[in-house]
Amino acid sequence: MTHILEADGIQLSFSNRKILSDIYIKCETGKVTGLLGRNGQGKTCLMQTIYGTLRPDIKSVRFDGVYINKPYRRSDLLAYVPQFNFIPPSLTIERVFNDFKLKVTGFEKIFPTFGSGIKSQLGNLSGGQRRLIELYVIITSKALFVMLDEPFSHLSPVQVEQVKALITEEKSNKGFLITDHMFRHVIDIADHTYLLANGKLNLTTSVEDLEYLGYAHF
Structure with a gap:
């Protein structure tokens, strides 16, 4: 069964700037x-x-046609990885996986060269290692939809490809919304792409559309 997340009528202004x-x-x-x-x-x-977590002037967010006021309270419906680190640095890798009810072995299978033991605290990891932990626990969560903001930042080229493969595998049972300034990686795994410009959202169907709208040249 296909599930649908829709958001529409969204209006947001800061200091009279749309x-x-x-x-x-x-x-x-x-x-x-x-x-x-x-x-x-x-x-x-x-x-x-x-x-x-941000209150606009107007919005409507619906899951399968049902309006949800505060989706962040529904971890079964929506999970989100922001640009910044969101898991406390004092927690160990083991504690994080236990809290998310996940097995470390699944993570180690996908990222065999990770290089840190499960007793390591997140604050002692490199930026890329910490990002991998946060991405993995959210991407593999039980939420129907996952939003990823700059997921490829701080990752090595090999890690980027590993994360892209994980997203492609996990999309069999969930939907993803992804943004990243490394846009070629987004285009590589996206089934369709929106371009946000001047406050408006345009649904694109090809890289030619992105060129026409002035986003990038390929």
């Missing part, structure tokens, strides 16, 4: 939705609005 205007976005389980846009266009604001 950030988002009449936004509509749709995500489905079984698919990766890409969200592209230049810096400062409001991609993170849009994700925070959908998640419910």
Whole structure:
């Protein structure tokens, strides 16, 4: 069964400056939705609005047609990896996996060269290692939809490919909304892509659309 996450009518302003205007976005389980846009266009604001931690002027967020006021309270429906680290640095890898009810062996199978023991505290890991832990526990969570904000930051090229493979595998039972300034990786795994520019969201169907809208040249 396909599940649908929709957000529409989104209006967001800061100091009389329009950030988002009449936004509509749709995500489905079984698919990766890409969200592209230049810096400062409001991609993170849009994700925070959908998640419910940012209050816009107007919004409507629905799961399978049912309105949800504060999606961040429904971990079964929506999970979110922000740009910044969100798991306390004092926790050990073992504690994090226990809290998320996951087995470390599954992580070690996908990232065999990770290099730190389960007793290590997150604060003692490198930026890339810490990011991998946070990405893994959310990507493999039981949420129907997962939003990833800059997931490829701090990762090595090999780790980026490993994370992309994990997302592709996990999309069989959930939907993803992903944004990253390393846009070629987003395009590589996205089933369809939105471009946010000047407060408006455009659904693109090809790289030619992105070129036409002035985002990038390929």
